[in-house]
Amino acid sequence: MSNSVVSRAAFGAPGGGGAGKGKSFKEILxxxxxxxxxFNVADYYPGMGWVNRINGVDRRIAESxxxxxxxxxxxxxxxxxxxxADSGEGDIIDVLLRVQxxxxxxxxxxxxxxxxxxxxGTDTSTATIVWTMTELIRNPTVKRKAQREVREIAxxxxxxxxxxLPKLSYLKQVIKGSFRLHPPVPMVPRETTEPCTIDGGRYHIPAETRVFFNLAAMSADPAVWENPREFSPERFEESEVDFRGKHFELLPFGAGRRGCPGINFSILVVELAVAxxxxxxxxxxxxxxxxxxVDMNESLGIVMHKKTPLCLIASLVNN
Ligand code: HEM
Known part of the structure:
Protein backbone atom coordinates (compact mmCIF):
# COMPACT_ATOMS: atom_id res chain seq x y z
CA MET A 1 0.00 0.00 0.00
CA SER A 2 2.80 2.45 0.93
CA ASN A 3 4.44 1.68 -2.39
CA SER A 4 1.23 2.35 -4.33
CA VAL A 5 0.60 5.64 -2.53
CA VAL A 6 4.14 6.88 -3.22
CA SER A 7 3.93 5.55 -6.80
CA ARG A 8 0.72 7.45 -7.41
CA ALA A 9 2.24 10.64 -6.01
CA ALA A 10 5.45 10.23 -8.02
CA PHE A 11 4.32 8.63 -11.27
CA GLY A 12 0.57 9.16 -11.26
CA ALA A 13 -0.01 5.39 -11.22
CA PRO A 14 0.36 2.60 -8.64
CA GLY A 15 3.06 -0.06 -8.92
CA GLY A 16 5.56 2.14 -10.70
CA GLY A 17 3.38 3.21 -13.61
CA GLY A 18 5.21 2.42 -16.80
CA ALA A 19 7.46 -0.36 -15.31
CA GLY A 20 6.18 -3.54 -16.87
CA LYS A 21 9.13 -4.59 -19.00
CA GLY A 22 11.33 -7.23 -17.36
CA LYS A 23 11.60 -6.74 -13.59
CA SER A 24 8.76 -4.96 -11.82
CA PHE A 25 9.54 -1.65 -10.16
CA LYS A 26 8.88 -3.30 -6.79
CA GLU A 27 11.60 -5.89 -7.47
CA ILE A 28 14.06 -3.22 -8.60
CA LEU A 29 13.33 -1.15 -5.52
CA PHE A 39 27.66 -3.99 4.70
CA ASN A 40 30.21 -2.43 2.37
CA VAL A 41 33.76 -3.13 3.46
CA ALA A 42 35.14 -0.29 1.28
CA ASP A 43 33.22 2.25 3.40
CA TYR A 44 35.46 1.34 6.36
CA TYR A 45 38.68 0.19 4.66
CA PRO A 46 38.87 1.99 1.29
CA GLY A 47 41.87 -0.12 0.25
CA MET A 48 39.72 -3.25 0.45
CA GLY A 49 37.26 -2.26 -2.28
CA TRP A 50 38.41 -5.34 -4.23
CA VAL A 51 36.37 -7.50 -1.82
CA ASN A 52 33.21 -6.12 -3.45
CA ARG A 53 34.31 -7.57 -6.77
CA ILE A 54 34.56 -11.03 -5.24
CA ASN A 55 31.45 -11.05 -3.04
CA GLY A 56 29.21 -9.79 -5.84
CA VAL A 57 28.37 -6.39 -4.29
CA ASP A 58 29.91 -4.45 -7.23
CA ARG A 59 27.95 -6.52 -9.75
CA ARG A 60 24.67 -6.06 -7.86
CA ILE A 61 25.25 -2.30 -7.59
CA ALA A 62 25.90 -2.06 -11.35
CA GLU A 63 22.79 -4.12 -12.19
CA SER A 64 20.61 -2.18 -9.78
CA ALA A 85 3.72 19.06 -17.30
CA ASP A 86 2.57 22.50 -18.41
CA SER A 87 -0.82 22.58 -16.76
CA GLY A 88 0.16 23.33 -13.17
CA GLU A 89 -1.14 19.93 -12.05
CA GLY A 90 0.17 16.38 -12.15
CA ASP A 91 2.49 14.19 -10.10
CA ILE A 92 6.01 14.68 -8.68
CA ILE A 93 7.66 14.02 -12.08
CA ASP A 94 5.45 16.66 -13.72
CA VAL A 95 6.47 19.12 -11.01
CA LEU A 96 10.19 18.27 -11.38
CA LEU A 97 9.96 18.63 -15.16
CA ARG A 98 8.47 22.08 -14.69
CA VAL A 99 11.26 22.96 -12.26
CA GLN A 100 13.78 21.65 -14.80
CA GLY A 121 9.33 6.80 1.64
CA THR A 122 7.95 3.29 1.27
CA ASP A 123 9.70 0.91 3.66
CA THR A 124 9.61 3.43 6.49
CA SER A 125 5.83 3.85 6.37
CA THR A 126 5.34 0.10 5.99
CA ALA A 127 7.51 -0.65 9.02
CA THR A 128 5.60 1.93 11.10
CA ILE A 129 2.22 0.41 10.21
CA VAL A 130 3.41 -3.13 10.97
CA TRP A 131 5.01 -2.19 14.31
CA THR A 132 1.92 -0.21 15.34
CA MET A 133 -0.37 -3.17 14.60
CA THR A 134 2.08 -5.43 16.45
CA GLU A 135 1.95 -3.28 19.59
CA LEU A 136 -1.83 -3.03 19.36
CA ILE A 137 -2.29 -6.79 19.21
CA ARG A 138 0.01 -7.20 22.21
CA ASN A 139 -1.89 -4.53 24.14
CA PRO A 140 -5.62 -5.29 23.78
CA THR A 141 -6.74 -2.48 26.12
CA VAL A 142 -4.96 0.09 23.96
CA LYS A 143 -6.37 -1.54 20.81
CA ARG A 144 -9.93 -1.38 22.15
CA LYS A 145 -9.54 2.25 23.18
CA ALA A 146 -8.11 3.26 19.78
CA GLN A 147 -10.83 1.28 18.00
CA ARG A 148 -13.57 2.94 20.06
CA GLU A 149 -12.24 6.38 19.17
CA VAL A 150 -11.97 5.65 15.44
CA ARG A 151 -15.41 4.03 15.26
CA GLU A 152 -17.03 6.94 17.08
CA ILE A 153 -15.42 9.60 14.89
CA ALA A 154 -16.09 7.91 11.55
CA LEU A 165 -7.64 12.48 11.34
CA PRO A 166 -7.28 15.71 13.39
CA LYS A 167 -9.97 14.36 15.73
CA LEU A 168 -8.19 11.05 16.39
CA SER A 169 -6.05 12.21 19.30
CA TYR A 170 -5.60 8.78 20.92
CA LEU A 171 -4.60 7.21 17.60
CA LYS A 172 -1.90 9.88 17.29
CA GLN A 173 -0.58 8.93 20.75
CA VAL A 174 -0.57 5.26 19.70
CA ILE A 175 1.52 6.02 16.62
CA LYS A 176 3.88 8.20 18.66
CA GLY A 177 4.27 5.28 21.06
CA SER A 178 5.13 3.02 18.14
CA PHE A 179 7.71 5.51 16.80
CA ARG A 180 9.28 5.67 20.26
CA LEU A 181 9.80 1.93 20.62
CA HIS A 182 10.33 1.11 16.94
CA PRO A 183 11.82 4.07 15.08
CA PRO A 184 11.90 2.77 11.47
CA VAL A 185 15.29 4.39 10.84
CA PRO A 186 17.09 3.63 14.11
CA MET A 187 20.53 5.00 13.18
CA VAL A 188 21.01 8.36 11.49
CA PRO A 189 24.44 9.26 10.10
CA ARG A 190 26.22 12.62 10.16
CA GLU A 191 29.77 13.77 9.51
CA THR A 192 31.51 15.96 12.08
CA THR A 193 32.71 19.30 10.70
CA GLU A 194 35.04 20.07 13.61
CA PRO A 195 36.65 18.10 16.45
CA CYS A 196 34.53 17.73 19.57
CA THR A 197 34.58 16.16 22.99
CA ILE A 198 31.57 14.59 24.66
CA ASP A 199 30.64 12.99 27.96
CA GLY A 200 32.96 15.13 30.09
CA GLY A 201 36.02 14.49 27.97
CA ARG A 202 35.52 10.74 27.76
CA TYR A 203 35.22 10.70 23.97
CA HIS A 204 37.22 12.77 21.48
CA ILE A 205 35.77 12.80 18.00
CA PRO A 206 38.00 14.19 15.26
CA ALA A 207 36.65 16.31 12.40
CA GLU A 208 35.36 14.56 9.27
CA THR A 209 34.34 11.44 11.17
CA ARG A 210 31.18 9.57 10.32
CA VAL A 211 29.06 9.31 13.46
CA PHE A 212 25.71 7.62 13.96
CA PHE A 213 22.94 8.86 16.21
CA ASN A 214 21.21 5.89 17.76
CA LEU A 215 17.64 7.19 17.72
CA ALA A 216 16.30 3.87 19.00
CA ALA A 217 18.48 4.07 22.13
CA MET A 218 17.58 7.74 22.69
CA SER A 219 13.85 7.08 22.63
CA ALA A 220 14.20 4.19 25.08
CA ASP A 221 16.69 5.92 27.40
CA PRO A 222 15.78 5.10 31.02
CA ALA A 223 17.29 8.45 32.11
CA VAL A 224 14.50 10.22 30.19
CA TRP A 225 11.62 7.76 29.91
CA GLU A 226 9.80 6.10 32.77
CA ASN A 227 9.32 2.35 32.15
CA PRO A 228 11.09 2.81 28.84
CA ARG A 229 10.15 -0.57 27.36
CA GLU A 230 6.45 -0.19 28.09
CA PHE A 231 4.07 0.64 25.22
CA SER A 232 1.82 3.21 26.85
CA PRO A 233 0.40 5.83 24.48
CA GLU A 234 -1.10 7.58 27.53
CA ARG A 235 2.37 8.87 28.43
CA PHE A 236 1.94 11.37 25.58
CA GLU A 237 -1.44 12.64 26.75
CA GLU A 238 -0.15 15.54 28.78
CA SER A 239 3.28 15.65 27.23
CA GLU A 240 4.75 18.29 24.94
CA VAL A 241 7.06 15.76 23.33
CA ASP A 242 6.54 15.58 19.57
CA PHE A 243 8.50 13.92 16.76
CA ARG A 244 9.17 16.95 14.61
CA GLY A 245 12.83 17.33 15.48
CA LYS A 246 12.57 19.62 18.52
CA HIS A 247 12.65 16.96 21.24
CA PHE A 248 15.82 14.93 21.09
CA GLU A 249 14.30 12.10 23.14
CA LEU A 250 11.98 11.27 20.19
CA LEU A 251 13.47 11.73 16.73
CA PRO A 252 12.01 9.12 14.36
CA PHE A 253 12.30 11.60 11.48
CA GLY A 254 15.75 12.89 12.43
CA ALA A 255 16.34 16.60 12.96
CA GLY A 256 17.85 19.70 11.46
CA ARG A 257 18.15 20.60 7.83
CA ARG A 258 18.68 16.98 6.77
CA GLY A 259 15.64 15.88 8.76
CA CYS A 260 12.97 13.92 6.88
CA PRO A 261 11.14 16.08 4.32
CA GLY A 262 8.43 13.40 3.97
CA ILE A 263 7.15 13.77 7.53
CA ASN A 264 3.74 15.29 6.76
CA PHE A 265 3.15 12.95 3.84
CA SER A 266 4.02 9.83 5.81
CA ILE A 267 2.09 10.74 8.94
CA LEU A 268 -1.08 11.05 6.86
CA VAL A 269 -0.46 7.72 5.14
CA VAL A 270 0.29 5.91 8.41
CA GLU A 271 -2.62 7.45 10.34
CA LEU A 272 -5.10 6.74 7.53
CA ALA A 273 -3.92 3.15 7.15
CA VAL A 274 -3.99 2.29 10.86
CA ALA A 275 -7.29 4.15 11.41
CA VAL A 294 4.51 -12.51 19.23
CA ASP A 295 8.05 -12.34 17.85
CA MET A 296 9.44 -8.86 18.46
CA ASN A 297 12.82 -9.40 16.81
CA GLU A 298 14.03 -6.76 14.40
CA SER A 299 15.61 -7.37 11.01
CA LEU A 300 19.00 -5.97 10.04
CA GLY A 301 19.12 -3.18 7.49
CA ILE A 302 18.74 0.54 7.12
CA VAL A 303 15.03 0.28 7.96
CA MET A 304 14.14 -1.63 11.10
CA HIS A 305 11.44 -4.07 10.02
CA LYS A 306 9.83 -6.73 12.10
CA LYS A 307 11.97 -9.80 11.43
CA THR A 308 9.08 -12.23 10.99
CA PRO A 309 5.83 -11.22 9.28
CA LEU A 310 2.97 -10.24 11.56
CA CYS A 311 0.22 -12.79 11.07
CA LEU A 312 -3.25 -11.71 12.26
CA ILE A 313 -6.83 -12.80 11.66
CA ALA A 314 -9.04 -9.98 10.42
CA SER A 315 -12.84 -10.00 10.52
CA LEU A 316 -14.82 -7.37 8.69
CA VAL A 317 -17.20 -5.26 10.77
CA ASN A 318 -20.08 -3.07 9.67
CA ASN A 319 -19.89 0.23 11.51
C1 HEM B 1 7.19 6.77 8.81
C2 HEM B 1 7.80 7.21 7.73
C3 HEM B 1 9.17 7.83 7.68
C4 HEM B 1 10.17 7.85 8.62
C5 HEM B 1 10.17 7.27 10.02
C6 HEM B 1 11.29 8.57 8.03
C7 HEM B 1 12.49 8.82 8.67
C8 HEM B 1 13.55 9.48 8.11
C9 HEM B 1 14.80 9.74 8.77
C10 HEM B 1 15.16 9.34 10.21
C11 HEM B 1 15.60 10.40 7.90
C12 HEM B 1 17.03 10.92 8.18
C13 HEM B 1 16.87 12.27 8.84
C14 HEM B 1 18.14 12.91 9.32
O1 HEM B 1 19.22 12.59 8.80
O2 HEM B 1 18.07 13.76 10.25
C15 HEM B 1 14.85 10.58 6.66
C16 HEM B 1 15.34 11.21 5.53
C17 HEM B 1 14.60 11.34 4.39
N1 HEM B 1 13.29 11.01 4.17
FE1 HEM B 1 12.07 10.11 5.48
N2 HEM B 1 10.95 8.97 6.76
C18 HEM B 1 9.66 8.55 6.51
C19 HEM B 1 8.93 8.75 5.35
C20 HEM B 1 9.36 9.44 4.25
C21 HEM B 1 8.58 9.70 3.05
C22 HEM B 1 7.13 9.25 2.84
C23 HEM B 1 9.38 10.37 2.17
C24 HEM B 1 9.08 10.89 0.80
C25 HEM B 1 7.94 10.78 0.17
C26 HEM B 1 10.66 10.54 2.82
C27 HEM B 1 11.73 11.17 2.25
C28 HEM B 1 12.96 11.34 2.86
C29 HEM B 1 14.12 11.90 2.21
C30 HEM B 1 14.18 12.40 0.75
C31 HEM B 1 15.15 11.92 3.15
C32 HEM B 1 16.58 12.44 2.96
C33 HEM B 1 16.65 13.88 3.40
C34 HEM B 1 18.05 14.46 3.26
O3 HEM B 1 19.03 13.73 3.41
O4 HEM B 1 18.14 15.67 3.08
N3 HEM B 1 10.62 9.98 4.08
N4 HEM B 1 13.60 10.02 6.82
Missing part, protein backbone atom coordinates in the same frame (compact mmCIF):
# COMPACT_ATOMS: atom_id res chain seq x y z
CA UNK A 30 13.63 -4.13 -3.20
CA UNK A 31 17.14 -4.90 -4.46
CA UNK A 32 18.13 -1.21 -4.18
CA UNK A 33 16.92 -1.12 -0.58
CA UNK A 34 18.86 -4.29 0.23
CA UNK A 35 22.00 -2.72 -1.23
CA UNK A 36 21.54 0.50 0.78
CA UNK A 37 21.62 -1.58 3.97
CA UNK A 38 24.38 -3.93 2.76
CA UNK A 65 21.83 1.10 -11.24
CA UNK A 66 21.13 -0.10 -14.78
CA UNK A 67 17.61 -1.28 -13.85
CA UNK A 68 16.79 1.96 -12.08
CA UNK A 69 18.18 4.13 -14.88
CA UNK A 70 16.15 2.21 -17.45
CA UNK A 71 13.00 2.46 -15.42
CA UNK A 72 13.31 6.17 -14.61
CA UNK A 73 14.23 7.05 -18.19
CA UNK A 74 11.10 5.29 -19.38
CA UNK A 75 8.71 7.02 -16.98
CA UNK A 76 10.35 10.44 -17.37
CA UNK A 77 10.08 10.04 -21.15
CA UNK A 78 6.39 9.17 -20.86
CA UNK A 79 5.81 12.26 -18.73
CA UNK A 80 7.67 14.51 -21.17
CA UNK A 81 5.21 13.46 -23.86
CA UNK A 82 2.23 14.44 -21.79
CA UNK A 83 0.67 17.86 -21.54
CA UNK A 84 0.16 17.82 -17.73
CA UNK A 101 12.54 24.08 -17.42
CA UNK A 102 13.34 27.03 -15.17
CA UNK A 103 16.54 25.75 -13.57
CA UNK A 104 19.74 23.79 -14.00
CA UNK A 105 18.22 20.54 -12.69
CA UNK A 106 19.76 17.69 -14.71
CA UNK A 107 18.08 14.40 -15.59
CA UNK A 108 20.48 12.59 -13.24
CA UNK A 109 19.47 14.85 -10.36
CA UNK A 110 15.82 14.32 -11.20
CA UNK A 111 16.32 10.54 -11.11
CA UNK A 112 18.19 10.81 -7.80
CA UNK A 113 15.30 12.76 -6.22
CA UNK A 114 12.83 10.11 -7.38
CA UNK A 115 15.01 7.35 -6.00
CA UNK A 116 15.32 9.21 -2.69
CA UNK A 117 11.56 9.50 -2.43
CA UNK A 118 11.08 5.77 -3.01
CA UNK A 119 13.91 4.45 -0.88
CA UNK A 120 13.09 6.83 1.97
CA UNK A 155 -19.47 6.41 12.52
CA UNK A 156 -21.76 5.88 9.52
CA UNK A 157 -18.99 6.41 6.95
CA UNK A 158 -17.60 3.67 4.71
CA UNK A 159 -14.01 4.65 5.52
CA UNK A 160 -12.06 6.95 7.82
CA UNK A 161 -11.20 10.03 5.75
CA UNK A 162 -8.34 12.48 5.90
CA UNK A 163 -10.65 15.11 7.40
CA UNK A 164 -11.32 12.77 10.39
CA UNK A 276 -8.98 2.21 8.61
CA UNK A 277 -7.54 -1.12 9.71
CA UNK A 278 -9.07 -0.49 13.14
CA UNK A 279 -12.30 0.92 11.75
CA UNK A 280 -13.17 -1.80 9.28
CA UNK A 281 -11.77 -4.90 10.99
CA UNK A 282 -11.54 -6.67 14.30
CA UNK A 283 -8.15 -8.28 14.81
CA UNK A 284 -6.94 -11.30 16.69
CA UNK A 285 -3.92 -13.56 16.82
CA UNK A 286 -4.10 -16.98 15.16
CA UNK A 287 -5.40 -19.80 17.37
CA UNK A 288 -2.85 -20.99 19.91
CA UNK A 289 -0.58 -17.91 19.85
CA UNK A 290 -0.59 -15.61 22.86
CA UNK A 291 0.31 -11.93 22.90
CA UNK A 292 3.54 -12.75 24.78
CA UNK A 293 4.58 -15.12 22.01
Missing amino acids: FETQCLVGE RRDLEGFFERVIGEHRDRTA KESELTDDQLKAILLDVFVA KGKPMVEESD NLLFRFDWKLPEGISAEE
